[in-house]
Amino acid sequence: MDKCIGLISGANIENNYGALCVHRPVYMLPFGGRYRLIDFSVSNMVNYGIKTVAIFTGEKIRSTMDHIGDGKPWDLNRRFNGLVLFPPVTQGYPINLNGDIAQFFTAMDFFEQVKEKYIFLNHPNILAKIDLNEAFHHFIETDADITLIYKKQEDPWGEYINCDKINISENGEVLNLGMNLGTETNFMMSLKTGFLKKEVFIKIVKEAIEKGDFDNLQDAIMNNKDKYKINSYEFKGHTENIRNLKSFYDANLNLLKKSIAQELFYERGPIFTQTKDEPSTLYTETANVQNSHVANGCIIEGSVENSIIFRGVKIGKGAVVKNSIVMQKSEIQENASVVNSILDKNAIIGEGVRIAGSTLIPYVVEKAQKIRKD
Amino acid sequence: MNSKVVAMLLAGGQGSRLKALTKKVAKPAVPFGGKYRIIDFPLSNAANSGIDNIAILTQYKPFLLNSHIGIGSAWDYDRNIGGLRILSPFMSEGGGRWYTGTANAIYENIDYLDELNPEYVLVLSGDHIYKMDYEELLDAHMEKDAAVTLAVMEVPWEDCSRFGIINVDEDNFIVEFDEKPENPKNNMASMGIYMFNWSILREYLLKDGKDKDSDHDFGKNILPRMLAEENKMYAWAFDGYWKDVGTVRSYWDANMDLLDPNNTLDLYDKSWRIYTKTRNLPPQYLARGSRVVNSLVNEGCYIVGDVEKSIIFSDVVIEEGAEVRDSVILSDCTIKKGAKVYRAVLLEGTIVEENQVIGREDTDTVYMVAEGIVTEE
Numbered sequence A: 001m002d003k004c005i006g007l008i009s010g011a012n013i014e015n016n017y018g019a020l021c022v023h024r025p026v027y028m029l030p031f032g033g034r035y036r037l038i039d040f041s042v043s044n045m046v047n048y049g050i051k052t053v054a055i056f057t058g059e060k061i062r063s064t065m066d067h068i069g070d071g072k073p074w075d076l077n078r079r080f081n082g083l084v085l086f087p088p089v090t091q092g093y094p095i096n097l098n099g100d101i102a103q104f105f106t107a108m109d110f111f112e113q114v115k116e117k118y119i120f121l122n123h124p125n126i127l128a129k130i131d132l133n134e135a136f137h138h139f140i141e142t143d144a145d146i147t148l149i150y151k152k153q154e155d156p157w158g159e160y161i162n163c164d165k166i167n168i169s170e171n172g173e174v175l176n177l178g179m180n181l182g183t184e185t186n187f188m189m190s191l192k193t194g195f196l197k198k199e200v201f202i203k204i205v206k207e208a209i210e211k212g213d214f215d216n217l218q219d220a221i222m223n224n225k226d227k228y229k230i231n232s233y234e235f236k237g238h239t240e241n242i243r244n245l246k247s248f249y250d251a252n253l254n255l256l257k258k259s260i261a262q263e264l265f266y267e268r269g270p271i272f273t274q275t276k277d278e279p280s281t282l283y284t285e286t287a288n289v290q291n292s293h294v295a296n297g298c299i300i301e302g303s304v305e306n307s308i309i310f311r312g313v314k315i316g317k318g319a320v321v322k323n324s325i326v327m328q329k330s331e332i333q334e335n336a337s338v339v340n341s342i343l344d345k346n347a348i349i350g351e352g353v354r355i356a357g358s359t360l361i362p363y364v365v366e367k368a369q370k371i372r373k374d
Numbered sequence B: 001m002n003s004k005v006v007a008m009l010l011a012g013g014q015g016s017r018l019k020a021l022t023k024k025v026a027k028p029a030v031p032f033g034g035k036y037r038i039i040d041f042p043l044s045n046a047a048n049s050g051i052d053n054i055a056i057l058t059q060y061k062p063f064l065l066n067s068h069i070g071i072g073s074a075w076d077y078d079r080n081i082g083g084l085r086i087l088s089p090f091m092s093e094g095g096g097r098w099y100t101g102t103a104n105a106i107y108e109n110i111d112y113l114d115e116l117n118p119e120y121v122l123v124l125s126g127d128h129i130y131k132m133d134y135e136e137l138l139d140a141h142m143e144k145d146a147a148v149t150l151a152v153m154e155v156p157w158e159d160c161s162r163f164g165i166i167n168v169d170e171d172n173f174i175v176e177f178d179e180k181p182e183n184p185k186n187n188m189a190s191m192g193i194y195m196f197n198w199s200i201l202r203e204y205l206l207k208d209g210k211d212k213d214s215d216h217d218f219g220k221n222i223l224p225r226m227l228a229e230e231n232k233m234y235a236w237a238f239d240g241y242w243k244d245v246g247t248v249r250s251y252w253d254a255n256m257d258l259l260d261p262n263n264t265l266d267l268y269d270k271s272w273r274i275y276t277k278t279r280n281l282p283p284q285y286l287a288r289g290s291r292v293v294n295s296l297v298n299e300g301c302y303i304v305g306d307v308e309k310s311i312i313f314s315d316v317v318i319e320e321g322a323e324v325r326d327s328v329i330l331s332d333c334t335i336k337k338g339a340k341v342y343r344a345v346l347l348e349g350t351i352v353e354e355n356q357v358i359g360r361e362d363t364d365t366v367y368m369v370a371e372g373i374v375t376e377e
Helices: A037-047 A061-068 A099-106 A108-113 A132-141 A198-211 A217-223 A245-254 A258-266 B016-022 B040-048 B063-069 B102-107 B110-116 B134-144 B157-162 B198-210 B218-228 B248-257
Strands: A004-009 A052-056 A082-086 A118-122 A126-128 A146-154 A164-168 A174-179 A186-197 A230-234 A239-241 A281-283 A288-290 A292-294 A303-305 A320-322 A337-339 A341-343 A354-356 A363-365 B005-010 B053-057 B083-087 B120-125 B128-130 B148-154 B164-168 B174-179 B188-197 B233-237 B242-244 B284-286 B291-293 B295-297 B306-308 B323-325 B340-342 B344-346 B367-370 B373-376
Touching: A004 A037, A004 A099, A037 A052, A037 A061, A037 A118, A037 A126, A052 A099, A061 A082, A099 A108, A099 A198, A099 A217, A108 A198, A118 A132, A118 A198, A126 A186, A132 A146, A132 A186, A132 A230, A146 A164, A146 A174, A146 A239, A164 A230, A174 A217, A174 A230, A186 A198, A186 A239, A198 A217, A239 A245, A245 A341, A288 A292, A292 A303, A337 A341, A354 A363, B005 B040, B005 B102, B005 B110, B005 B134, B016 B248, B016 B367, B040 B053, B040 B120, B040 B128, B063 B083, B102 B110, B102 B120, B102 B198, B102 B218, B110 B198, B120 B134, B120 B198, B128 B188, B134 B148, B134 B188, B134 B233, B148 B218, B174 B218, B174 B233, B188 B198, B188 B218, B198 B218, B218 B233, B242 B248, B248 B344, B291 B295, B295 B306, B340 B344
Parallel strands: A004 A052, A004 A118, A052 A082, A146 A230, A288 A303, A303 A320, A320 A337, A337 A354, A341 A363, B005 B053, B005 B120, B053 B083, B148 B233, B291 B306, B306 B323, B323 B340, B344 B367
Antiparallel strands: A118 A186, A126 A239, A146 A186, A164 A174, A164 A186, A281 B295, A292 B284, B120 B188, B128 B242, B148 B188, B164 B174, B164 B188, B367 B373
């Protein structure tokens, strides 16, 4: 895998997440008790030996800078190779700078200089622990210019409407890429992830700039489908495609299923993240925790059920937390009740306050918001 | 604090009374409190006190200690200027020599200290669990214009015979050392933490190095000689939590102290964090039907059973119907269905088989399980 650079780029639609993405890009959403979505993407690359990782950060870069920093948790703080962050370029080029093509174009020096010949493109909002050795092997063996990765997704309830749908021929060639309208209960979902020959990537980007016809890499790739050999690789593991508040909430609570937690947390290598040096979690005499993930540094005195509790959370005596996601350093005071909710970082739910959403539309408490009884 | 202080952390101790706990590792590397190793406490104290230069002197079974410390990143000691050095015994013209005593360990590394040429040398032990701001110790040392300042603390009278007891005058200057006295005159014990003026320490190390009858020990040789030669030696009183976990029993006690709501070693205090090497484990999972009360649980655990008054380290599995009481369960243990563990210390990787019972609830004994063998303490 050291022939590949990792390229993480997330064109985000951030208004699907209520207050959660006011201050952060989607890929920086906290996930699974102690992670951010992007940790899965970077860790999987590092676990498969990718040594150069380029992240196109998008806007709201502060939380990214704070979390990713120099890449130390992923051992990407190197003198040779390592992590390269590309904040968005908004001026200085005589071209339309919307879309990822333009951003890649502004970093053309980087792509031309790195010695790796291949690019592994990954979308950080889609969690999938892909066996990169196997996928890369397929890409090389089939002598493809581009290999796109998809998953056969069951969708009896139309929850995946508007996701990218990939259509392939019998021998795995990509025919086209469209939008899933829920007409089938099983569809092939594009994971917006795949391998590209670097020279092909550079050509596609440059041509799109010259012609000015496409803003997005995915569209530009499909426009070239007759020119290059574009095939596909099926990922058979568990996938979380995080695209709105509901799917974000569900993806977290899905971790309460043992097989899913096992696959996302343990299989094919650990997930690395920023360490917070929190001590172990303390459960007092009155604690009662059922079917929940709890991170370190918490002090639990109340009841918790079907929930994900992040690092450094305090839950007071008599408090009840159910079907909820409680992010870092939030506090739920005595006798408060939190049901079907998402508490962003540092939120405080005061003594005796009751908040509740529904599992379809969880109640969101903003970062550092304090809710008290009148 | 700046580079005028160099800390020398003695981490070569075997800790033989900890038995199986130190069979493979030096005492400073013994796990403690859910996720730490003992040495994390003095190392974090040094980092939090702003000490820029620290050397760790290792000798006994150093492999795990070395990999735990690495280049000191966890404590922010991976620096260009200052930082952390591991000093192990080495060869020179006269052959190779082991460190024969606490003072000898420093003496053998005089070249290291000469190169840094500090004003003060802080001697620390890697064996103790406590939180201390060494800057306060330095301030007292400078204010009293002492040749050496010892950190001392009150210990229970009945324990005096285990410690070096310090007798002082009305201004807290030391007048007598009373090593493990039967009839102590007071209950102030030396904590093994010394702030020396480097020039004076250097002189005494050289003298002691030539003395063939010396044990080359700070408590037995260097400090008494300094006192005999009328150096100003100050006793700085410390009144926080401090524990020397010398035995399996006191190891179990010190872990249990963390569950006491009134314990003064507040691990949750954000202004004085204890740092350690991270293992990158996911959160802990408590299943439906589990019961975990009055306990500390660390990352990566999977708990279905019943846990009370216990310290559970990382990646521990406690299966359905299993019961854990008053116990310290180190990392990577599995306690299978229906097993019962009472008043026990389980070493890393212990597997308790289905329905197996370890220890007893109704005694004062502490049980230790290492490589499948249960011993009573």
